[in-house]
Amino acid sequence: MSAEAIQSRRDWLLSERPASRMQARLGRAYVAWRRFSANRLAFLGLLIIIALLVVAALADVLAPYSPTFGDLKGSRLLAPSAEHWFGTDDLGRDILSRVIFGSRWTLYVVILVAVIAAPIGLLVGTVAGYAGGWIDAILMRITDIFLAFPKLILALAFVAALGPGIENAVLAIAITSWPPYARIARAETLTVRNSDYIKAVQLMGASPFRIVLRHIMPLCISSLIVRVTLDMAGIILTAAGLGFLGLGAQPPLPEWGAMIASGRRFVLDQWWVAGAPGFAILIVSLGFNLLGDGLRDALDPRSGDQ
C-alpha cells in the first residue's frame, strides 16, 4: 500500500464528519488503538498476552515432551540443560512442556472467572446504583458480606464445600471476585444516574431496564474492563494458591500453582522445579497488569486528544 493510500485511510478513520455508523465506530476504535499503542509498556503487556494465547493454542506443537508422562528411571530432577530447558521434576517430566501446557489451564481459569464474575458484578452494581432505596441496601449488604472475608479464605471454604478440582476452583474464585466489580459499577452508576442525559432518556419514556442496560452499563464497562484485566493477575495467583493447597487442579494436571506446590519440597536443592512455573506466573501477571494500565488510558473517550 502506498503512503498516500495509508494517509487517506487514516484521514477517513479520523474524520470529524463520519458518514456512516460504521465509520464513526471504526474511527473511535482507531483513536483508542492509537492511544493504547503509544503506550510502550501497555503494548508490551499486550504482546505478553498474545504470546500466552499463541503458546496455549499451539501447546501440542511447541511442547517437546509429554506434560504428564516422565522417565522415572533416567531423568528425575535434572537441572536445566539443552535437552530439558527448564529441567525435569521429581517424576521425570519435562518442566518446559508442563509450563507450556499449563498456560491452557491458566487461560481457562482466567477467562472463565472473568466471564462469570464481571457480568454478575456489573449487573448487581448498576441495578443497585440506579434503583437506590431498599434494592440498593439489600444488594450492597450482600456484597459487603462477600467482601468481609479474605478472598482466598472464602474461595477455600467454597472449594472445601464443592470438592477439589479446577472447575470448582474457577467457580469459587468467580463467586469471591464479583463484589469489587459491583462496587465499581455502583459508584459509576451513582455519578451518572442524576445527570441530564439520563434524565433526558427518562423523559423519552424509557423503562428502568432499558436505561440500565443501554445507557448506564456502557458507561461502566470501560472501568470494569480495566479492573478485570488488573485483577487477572490476582485471579491467576488465587488459582495458583488453591492449586498450591491441593484444592485446585489435581495431579497430574500441569497447573502452575500445583506445580509450585509439588516443587516446594526440594525448592532449595532443585530450585527450577518451583522456579519455572513461578516465573511463568510472574510474567503473565505482569502482562495483564500492563495491559490493564494501558486500557485505562485508552478507553476513556473524554480524556486524551479529543
Next chain:
Amino acid sequence: MTAALSVDRLEVVFDRFRALKGVSLEVQSGESFGLVGESGSGKSTLLRAIAGLAPVASGSITVSGKKLGARRDKAFYREVQMVFQDPYGSLHPRQTVDRLLQEPLAIHGFADGEKRIQRALDEVGLGTGFRFRYSHQLSGGQRQRVAIARALILEPSILLLDEPTSALDASVQAEVLNLLEEIRRRRKLTFLMVSHDLAIITHMCERLMVMQSGEAVEHLTAADLVERRVTRDYTRNLLRASEGFVRTA
C-alpha cells in the same frame, strides 16, 4: 379554548425543604409562557415537576385536559418534552447523534426512523455531516441543537425549556432562540420557558410569571414588562438588575 397545560396549587418537597409552595399557572395552547426569578426561586423545579422529575407532594398538573398521576405514561412523553439547560451534560458521552435520536424512536416504536432523524436534523439546521458525530465533536450551540432535535423528534405539542441558552455565548444564544421561535411558529408548539434573563423572556414570551422562593409573585404580560407596569418590589429589583451595572456618581 382549554389550557394546554395547567398547574394547580403545586407543592414540591425535597426531604423537608419546600421548593414549591402552592404554585398555580395556566398556559394556553400555542402560547409561549415565561418563568422568571432569581436562582433558587423554584422555576426549574416547577418545570421538572411537570416533566415528572421532581417529587410532587400535593396539587395537580393537567395536560390537554388530562390530569397526570404520579407515574407518567408513554403518551405523556409524546405530548411533553424538555430541553435542558446545560448542553454539555444533556447528551450521552458515548453515543453518536444518530444513536441519541434513534433512542426515542425505538422506545415509542416508530417505524420510519431513518426519515424522522433526517428531518429532525434538517429542522434544527444540522446537516447530515453531524449525524454520526459524538457529542465531544460538537460545539455548545450544535449540542443544544441536537438536544432540541431530540426533544422534537417525538413531535410533542408542549416543550419545556429550562434556560436553554444560558450556557451559550451571546451570538449562539440568538441563533438558538431564533431557531426555537421559528419551530414554535411552524409547529404551533406551546412553550413553557424558564430564564433569569428578562430580555430573553420579553423577546420570546407573551405572558410570564415571576417567582420568588417557591411562590408566584406576580403574573405579567411581556408588554407590562417592557413598559415597567409592575406592582411588586421584587419584580422591580429584577428589572433593575437586568439593566446591568450602573455607575453612580
